[in-house]
Amino acid sequence: MGKVIVVTSGKGGVGKTTSTANLGTALALLGKSVVLVDADVGLRNLDIVMGLESRVVYTSMDVIEKQCELNKALVRDRRVDGLMLLAASQKNNKDDMQPEQMKAICDKLRTTYDFTLVDSPAGIERGFRNASAGADEAIVVTTPDVSAIRDADRIIGLLQNVEIEPINLVINRFSPQLVGNGSMMDQADVLDILNIDLIGVVPEDSGVITSTNRGIPLVYEDGSPGAQAYMRIARRLTGQRIPIPDLEQKGLFSSIVNWFTKNR
Amino acid sequence: MNLSIKQLFGRKPKSSNIAKQRLKLVITQDRVDVDDRFMTRLHHELAEVLAKYFEFSANSVKMNLKQEGNSYILVADFPYTKFHDMSMRR
Numbered sequence: 152m153g154k155v156i157v158v159t160s161g162k163g164g165v166g167k168t169t170s171t172a173n174l175g176t177a178l179a180l181l182g183k184s185v186v187l188v189d190a191d192v193g194l195r196n197l198d199i200v201m202g203l204e205s206r207v208v209y210t211s212m213d214v215i216e217k218q219c220e221l222n223k224a225l226v227r228d229r230r231v232d233g234l235m236l237l238a239a240s241q242k243n244n245k246d247d248m249q250p251e252q253m254k255a256i257c258d259k260l261r262t263t264y265d266f267t268l269v270d271s272p273a274g275i276e277r278g279f280r281n282a283s284a285g286a287d288e289a290i291v292v293t294t295p296d297v298s299a300i301r302d303a304d305r306i307i308g309l310l311q312n313v314e315i316e317p318i319n320l321v322i323n324r325f326s327p328q329l330v331g332n333g334s335m336m337d338q339a340d341v342l343d344i345l346n347i348d349l350i351g352v353v354p355e356d357s358g359v360i361t362s363t364n365r366g367i368p369l370v371y372e373d374g375s376p377g378a379q380a381y382m383r384i385a386r387r388l389t390g391q392r393i394p395i396p397d398l399e400q401k402g403l404f405s406s407i408v409n410w411f412t413k414n415r
Numbered sequence: 416m417n418l419s420i421k422q423l424f425g426r427k428p429k430s431s432n433i434a435k436q437r438l439k440l441v442i443t444q445d446r447v448d449v450d451d452r453f454m455t456r457l458h459h460e461l462a463e464v465l466a467k468y469f470e471f472s473a474n475s476v477k478m479n480l481k482q483e484g485n486s487y488i489l490v491a492d493f494p495y496t497k498f499h500d501m502s503m504r505r
């Protein structure tokens with residue numbers, strides 16, 4: 152029996168879709184069977200971020216409306232074994248789907264795939280409820296800024312209310328330079344506020360943008376810091392114990408730089 | 416370390432520290448606002464303790480959280496009608 156994990160955040164644009172695409176690909180590269188479910192009905196993106204947009208024929212809405220079997224709606228990613236995508240309908244909206252219908256899909260996928268990652272839309276309304284309806288666990292993505300963290304706290308409360316456990320935090324777009332000069336909160340600050348388990352820190356990486364342009368998830372670029380961070384998170388999801396490296400810049404040099412920077 | 420050197424030279428506080436302090440306050444408020452059960456639970460638990468010393472009617476009790484500068488103050492009004500002086504003397 153596999154796990155269904157919802158990737159969510161509250162605030163939009165913090166990296167849910169990027170994280171779903173990269174963690175899903177990373178898990179498949181580690182030999183797991185994975186299906187990525189786009190729950191952002193009406194604003195679908197996971198297909199294009201994954202580079203699979205031209206191959207989508209059916210969506211989860213077709214499955215719900217019994218136009219097509221679940222297995223037939225899954226798009227196979229040919230670059231790696233065991234990775235599938237279930238796209239969201241673009242012509243429907245979030246209210247056209249019931250949480251129970253999403254749950255039924257997740258319940259089926261759980262019996263076949265090691266990991267089902269559900270990419271949640273922003274917000275705390277219906278779209279979020281649909282996305283989390285079938286989830287066993289959650290990954291909350293946040294960036295280290297006040298609005299994203301405040302929204303993450305709200306989402307964590309909602310996930311706790313429906314007893315989704317564990318809830319793991321990913322801090323995305325982390326900048327060691329900004330932390331070094333005191334203008335960005337570090338991981339300890341974020342954890343002190345949100346008080347949940349950290350599963351990884353993904354640095355700000357321009358590779359995310361270029362890989363998204365190409366439709367090739369960043370994790371295929373072995374050397375990039377973002378790819379390495381996502382690979383480590385994927386390993387942790389499979390139960391491996393991998394310490395979270397300290398991405399912060401410390402020491403005398405940064406203190407001196409710090410001293411001269413006006414950027415605060 | 417960093418911070419103490421800066422404080423020594425009278426620099427402005429780091430904006431990341433300001434962010435953290437502001438977030439902590441606002442999230443405390445958010446959690447109370449959102450969780451109706453929290454105030455009810457607190458009300459019940461406080462009433463239980465106070466009932467050992469005072470007599471009051473449950474529906475005269477008022478509780479809320481108000482912000483004052485950098486912190487929140489819990490204001491609880493439990494208008495009582497009499498002491499249980501037994502418990503006072505113990």
Ligand SMILES: Nc1ncnc2c1ncn2[C@@H]1O[C@H](COP(=O)(O)OP(=O)(O)O)[C@@H](O)[C@H]1O
Binds near residue numbers: 163169323
């Ligand atoms: N670690 C990162 N470094 C640089 N850019 C990033 C990073 N993570 C996400 N982005 C960019 O941020 C934007 C929003 O990301 P996306 O995954 O679509 O967020 P969400 O799904 O939460 O709305 C995209 O343009 C993406 O390329």
Ligand SMILES: [Mg+2]
Binds near residue numbers: 168272
């Ligand atoms: Mg998205």
